[in-house]
Every structure is written in structure tokens, then in C-alpha cells.
Amino acid sequence: MREFARYWRSLRCFWGTSLAAELEYPLNAWIELLSVLGNLAGSVFVLQLLFGGGPQLGGWSWSGALVVLGLYTVLDGFTTCVLQPNLSRIVNHVQTGTLDYVLLKPIDSQFWLSARTVSPWGLPGIFAGLGLIAWALLNRGTGAPSSLPAAGPVLLSLALLVAALVILYSLWFVLAALSIWFVKVWNATEVLRYTLVAGRYPVSAYPPALRLLFTFVLPVAFLTTVPAEALLGRGSAIWASGSLLAAGLCLAGSRLLWRYAQRFYTSASS
């Protein structure tokens, strides 16, 4: 319990100081807001083009696809808030040798590296994504009742969204941790981020080969499509448990790899 209190206090201090540091540069907030709105408008436009051929796309209705897009926007916001600012820094820590200071603190180094900073600039994305999801659910097309979903599907989709975040975090952390051996892995994390852009649209909208790739190699399907299915009341037990299992495995894998990687850390020369 005392340990939990220490970690909780540390996290509050981490985020308090990093918000203060970020707010030294307030112009960023406006630029980020504009970029989120621009991106969202672009994606909605592309979806509209895709749905131009009919009311269905790979078995998804217009509002269902908007839910997927909303979830993607939420995830992308979270990435900007937490993943990007922390995990992209690991490579720098390794290159400049400041990882030494992290490793010498009496606190879990993976926790420090993953939660040391937070950036508020992803919040517009999170709110925009939630707004889009709510709008899509309230404006479900003909046949479906235009009401908010029941508590069950909402809770399940929340759990699956957390699983999605864990999967995304673990993959990213593993790539960043590889910098202990390869030092420069910046490009690999960029490739990951851009591949995940595929999660903007339902997985079944892609050709079969890509569908397999996005499910079993890169877990794009688990990130947005699976939580969206649950939210729309179409969740399947197999997909849900697969998603939670994948999250657990990814997280455990990232911790094991980090422990192993530290044995090879030679620290930058002074």
C-alpha cells in the first residue's frame, strides 16, 4: 500500500511538472487543435467517398464506421498525450546516457520511462473522438434504434479499449527498448505509428490479405474494430477474450524484454 502511494505521488509529480513545462509553449495547443480537426474532417470525407457506392462497407454501416473512426481518434489522442512524449524519449536517453539517472532511481524504470511526462495536446483528439462516437451512436441509420447503447456493451468496449491501449503501448515500448542494442530505432517506431493509421477504418473494409496482416501481425483489428463491435452490441466472446489475452501477453512480453535489455546496457561513454 505504501508502495502504491509512493508511485501515485510520483505520477502526480511527473504529470504536474510536465504539464507545467509544456505550458511554457502555449502556441502548441492551438496548432494541435487545428491539426486534429483537419485530420478528422479529412477522414470523414474519405469515409463518405467510400460509402458513396452504397450504405454498407465490408458489412459496416456509415455510423458503425464513424464509431471506428472515433475510437481511432481517441487512441491517437492518447498516443499524443502519453505514448509519444514518453516512449520517443527512450531513444534519446540511450543516446545521451541520461538513462543512467533513470536506472539509478529506486522506482521501476519501465514505469518511469512510460509515465514520466504527459502532453495535453492530445486532449482535443480524445474529446473530438468521443464526440464523434456519441454522435454516430445517436444517429444510427435506419433499422437501428437511435439511442445510447446499454451499460453492458459500453463497459465491455471500455475494457477492450484499455486492452487496445495496452497492446499499442507494449508494442511501442518494445520497439523503443530495442534501442539498447541498436541505438537508432526511431524509424521503426514511426513505421508502427503510421501502420496504425490503418485502424481508422473497419478491418473488414480491407482486402483479405491485409485483414490477416492487421489481425495477426499488427494488431490493428484489436485497436479499433473489436472495441467498436462491442460498443455497437455485436461483440463476440472469442474476439473479446482474444483481445484481452493479446493485451496481457504483450504487456508481459514488454516487461520481460526490458529486464533482459538492461543486461546489455553499456551506458553512453562520457
Add this chain to the structure above:
Amino acid sequence: MAGPIIRASGLSKTYRISEKQPGLAGTIQHLLRRRHRDVLAVDGISFTIEPGEIVGFLGPNGAGKTTTLKMLTGLIHPSGGELEVAGHQPFRRQARFLRQITLVMGNRQQLIWDLPALDSLRVNAAVYGIAEAEAQRRIGQLAEMLELGQELRRPMRKLSLGQRMKAELLAALLHEPAVLFLDEPTLGLDVNAQARVRDFLADYNRRTGATVLLTSHYMGDITALCPRVLLIHQGQLFHDGSLADLTQRLAPCRQVRLELADLHPPEAFAGFGQLEAHQGHLVRLLVPRAQLAQQVAALLERFAVVDLEVSDPPVEELIGGLFRQRDSNSEASQ
């Protein structure tokens, strides 16, 4: 704690490094098939340090100082030998061990660049589990010793190098560690700032009884602080003893630099000491310590001296000279 606080026995570290030939062909070869070579950075050194000692850690660049320091702090795994610091094996990096040590590196910062030091200090207090009130008390005490006041409320980027180093020291000592590892803590500081950092370290050691292991390129740091020095060269321990012994061994001479009003041929300086350099009006001599006062008086009497400076030759040069001498002796005996 009874007995030594640091105990190293046959400590060694081998690095595996990849080598690359210059040029495009070398790059392609490097990409396809890497050639590795093992480098012995630390070669079986043994020493013990008692609680409360201040020990200087000397050696030319690449001698293995930093590698040893990193093994002592637990940042890297030793390849061989035994090591115990504050009753723990450092490389296991247990929280109980980490709470007892600290590392300060003159060329790397842990405090947040855009924020005042006080914000970073709050983070450290939280991480080490120090209660708010206790943290405030310690910050107040250390700030007073370091002569830091309003500087702690200004963003780090607005502070001078000396103030930043003092703030770094404060952050490193907030958890009251028993063992301090300092890697070039006065790097780049001006003479005044260096002196203040030294005074603080001596004062801190006196008050808290903390053990200090210090590396520095500035002989001044070592002479002011360290009664005992460990000299390491090519990964091996060459000297473990008092500074006086080492200085006698390394610098039996002092360096006298002269700027003269007139030009004189090199022969004019015969009998005043060993002529190190002679360039126009500037002359550099090495004079045995015992004869220093007498020779300087004689020089002032004999020549029209515009400027005169007496100093120890740089520690790097001394150590380099010693080892050159040692290498040539061993070649001659073969």
C-alpha cells in the same frame, strides 16, 4: 556499518565493440559482416574504501575510470570479480541499494531544463518517498550550504553553469545517500564556482560522514578534497595511497612560465632547471620543488621578467609522462 563500505576484488569489464574500416567498402562490409573485438576496459582491480573517506579516482582518458564508476553504481554488469557497495551487489540495483547511493555526472543533467529546480526536486522527493515537510527541510538545509536561494525558483535554462551544477548536487543529495559517486562534478566551471563546489563537498562530508568517490581532470579538486587517490591506467590500478606520495611520484618538479622583456638564447637558461619550451619572449622551465624558491629568485635577478607563473603541470601530462616513462623502462628491460 562495520568494515569497508566499498569492496572490489579482481573487478574487470570487457566490452565487445564492432570495428569498421573507413570508406564505402568498409561500410558495406560492416553492414554485412560485423567484426567484433573484445576490449578489456577494467582489468582485475581490487581496493576497499572505508565509510566517510573521500577518494580521488584518477587516470588518463580511457583508463577505465568511468567504467569502474558505472560498475560501482550498478549501471553495468562486471565481467568478472567481486563487488560490494553498502552491503549490496550493485548490479542487482535493489531499491534499498539505490537509496544509499547517488551519481552526479558533470556532463549530464537530471533536472528538467524548462522548469525551476524546485519542481524537479519535488519529483525526486516523491520517487524516494520523502515526506513533503521533510523534503522542504532538507532542501532548505542543502540550499543554505550551497548558497542557493531564488535560483531554485528560476527555470534551469536561465541559470549559469555553476548554479546549475549546484542545483544538480542538491537534487542528487536530497535522499541523503551514504555513498556519493561524482564523475567530473566541476567540469566546465570557472575557478570560483569550482572552489564553491569543492568547499561544499568537503563540508557535506564532514557533516554527514558520507563516503565520496570523485573523478576529476582538475588537479585542484583532488588536492583540495582527496587525502587518498586511486590511479588507474589501462584498466589496472597503478597507485592506491596518499596524494602526497602520488604528487611526489608524479610531479617532483613545478612548472615556471616566464615572459621576458628581452630575447635570450636557450643556453641562457642552463642551470635554472629543465627547459620545456622556448618561443621568443616566452619560456617554460621545469624546476625541482626543493629548489623552486631559490631558482625563481635567481631568474628574477638574472632576467628582466615581465610576467611569471608557477604551477603544477596538468595532471593529464603528469600521468602521461609517468606512464611513458614506465613503458619505456619496461621496453628497455626486455
